[in-house]
Amino acid sequence: MKINTLRTRLVLSHLIPLLVIVPLIGIGLIYALETQVLLPGFLRAYQGSAALVAEITQDQYQIWTDPIYAQTILARVSPRLPARVMFISASGRLMASSDPNDLENLTKFIVNPALDVAQEGKVYWRIFYNRQLQGEALDIWEPVLDNRFGQVIGIVRITYSFTSLIEQFVQLRLLIVAVLLVGLVMGGALGLSLAVSIARPLQKVTEVVNKLVQGDRSMALQKSRIVELRSLEEAVNALVDRLRSMEEARRHLLANLVHELGRPLGALRSAVQAMLKGAAQDPSLANELLRGMDDELVRLQRLLADLTQLYDQVMGSLELALQSLSLQEWLPEMLAPWQAVAREKNIQFRVALATDLPEVKADPIRLGQAVGNLLSNALKFTPVGKAVEVSAGFDRNEAWIRVKDEGPGIAEEEREKIFTPFYRGHHGKRFAEGMGLGLSIARDLISAHGGRLILEESDANGSQFALFLPVASDKK
Structure with missing residues (x-):
């Protein structure tokens, strides 16, 4: 595809902005959907899971004092959740964790600002986001309250990583990319269609002009729906009509010249022949012939004046001494x-x-x-x-x-x-x-x-x- 053609440039004029804008739109759309729709949706769903675990454990007082018992209970609960689950005592000690890497820290105090919020009996949650979809995504701290006194007896912490959520994120990104690619293809197709709709009338105009150069004035352009092209086509059609009229005028001029020159020249030749054959010997006949010859010369002089005026008219050289x-x-x-x-x-x-x-x-x-x-x-x-x-x-x-x-x-x-x-x-x-x-x-x-x-x-x-x-x- 040659870049110096009008069709190619029109297509590129549609594609280049799309190639710049579509990726930016895709990035912004992905970020907005993941941070404002997908992650908050996961948070609402998994907050319910955290509340359910807290409700199950609120009658199990031994969980918050016995790490072994807590680990046993957690082993039954954690396989149902695609996340890291921790049982933390009211004082902040780690009692159990579904992550083997945390076992060495059992009974140790946890230092985290979220712990202070949960110890006050409030639910704490936090969303983490990065474009690489690595590390933690959601962190939920659900306080467990004593049924009798309403005091905090423990805390359930559930942490979801992007690894457990990656499938949904990938599907969303693939869907957005597919939609944007379809839009890009449709934009390119639309640009190509518009380019063709503009290029074809211009090619037709070029064809008609080339025909005019070759002397063919029989072609006329159909009016386009595009205003600018319609004006161009009307101008070319007017040019064709003008050239036709000029050609017709040229033919009339030649035919008239032959007629108008032939008649006085014929009369002059006849008079000259008559004079050569003896008419000059008769003064009366000679004078009559000379007057006729003078009339024909006056007619030729007027014809020359008209043609001179016509030349000035055509060349635009008419000057007035006002x-x-x-x-x-x-x-x-x-x-x-x-x-x-x-x-x-x-x-x-x-x-x-x-x-x-x-x-x-x-x-x-x-x-x-x-x-x-x-x-x-x-x-x-x-x-x-x-x-x-x-x-x-x-x-x-x-x-x-x-x-x-x-x-x-x-x-x-x-x-x-x-x-x-x-x-x-x-x-x-x-x-x-x-x-x-x-x-x-x-x-x-x-x-x-x-x-x-x-x-x-x-x-x-x-x-x-x-x-x-x-x-x-x-x-x-």
């Missing part, structure tokens, strides 16, 4: 050439400008290009004899310019797409010609000025576009 621009002075000058174009096409050109139009912060060349694109479309699709109307005004925060035509209108299902680069309508005759860049370029130019361009209305009687710019004068 200045304070008086719409009251600038608009009439800007509209004059378009009025001439309208007259040539026998189209009515109406202008309705509000008085005292405000100043705006704008690049006059770029703004003129945006308005010009709107006017170009309006004049292109307005039939002979119909009208194009330009109006301008302002409110407190914005100045607006509206361009209205009497062309065929825009189908409802296409109104959301007309600002998309290279889009040309498929219904009716609107936007059937050209590169499909005019409105896209106009919208980006107006957005660069901090304004907006919208299609306000469109029906069978024509369309109306409106652009809005922030007011920069005192009228704001």
